[in-house]
Amino acid sequence: MKPFLSLAILTLCIPVAAHGATLNFPSDGPIASITIPDSWQPEETETGVQGTSSDSAVYLAVDVADSNSIEKVTSDAVDFLSQNGVTIDPKTQKETPVEEVNGLQMTTLDWDGKDSDGPVSVGLAFLATSDERALVVTYWGTKGKEDKHDADLGKILASIKMAN
Template sequence: MKKIIALALLALMSPLAAHAATLTFPGDKPVASITIPDSWKPEETDGGVQGTSADSAVYLSAEVASAKSMEKVVTGAIDFLAKNKVTIDPSTQKETPATDVNGMQMATLEWDGKDENGPISVGLLIVQVSADNALVVTYWGDKGAEDKHDAEVKAIVASIKPVE
């Protein structure tokens, strides 16, 4: 997830793979859209969307959070990682201050960690899509194998837009 905001800025004009799904979420009252390649098998969840690269090297989800639910959504993302046997090394935390991407403020928290397969990168990206709503984007990628998905990840992040 290293340099995800910088990559997203560079990708604003980059097209996604030829076949991709643009999802608006959540359900009946969408607040955001995101485009995820079909090969990632994108799907809507209760409060957002998720997808995994075809080789399972990268998982990415985006969940909607309001000011009132932000803590619950972040805790849910961390619980999801723990349930999947992801451990984070707190000493590796890197924080990127908010940057403007597509007219929205984005900030990241990143860590090194490990899962059952070895070393990983973990990240949380907070995207302010409106005055009332933000997205909590959870990223989890296998070290080394994730690098081949940089273009896809930056295009996915760059595709995030508020629904008006």
């Protein structure tokens, strides 16, 4: 499993450099920004941003939620995974305690799972941006292929910044 905590710690060790598209999201009233490599074909979604590694081994999305929508944003992320053939083994759930990443409080849930290509790592991270808002990060990676994207993932997570 590729726990988000490992990636969060990795972000503290990697210098941040512009290596792709910096997206401010949502574009009509930015809450945050993130830099995703161009090769991941980053794009804005209805509630945030998403990107997939060029070899399709890793999918990452970051969605904005508030106190009224956090449950829906989370259930939408789980539904997205399910609609894409990802099954999660609930017995493998691991929760990390609150850690600080880029000045934001982050909690993660990680699972092992499967998709049409075989074993996968699945994770949800919750970054508290304020009392009213949070970022929900969805991670889906193919075991055996996801590790080669650790450097990019570290840079992506390290690039998350709150809008001024």
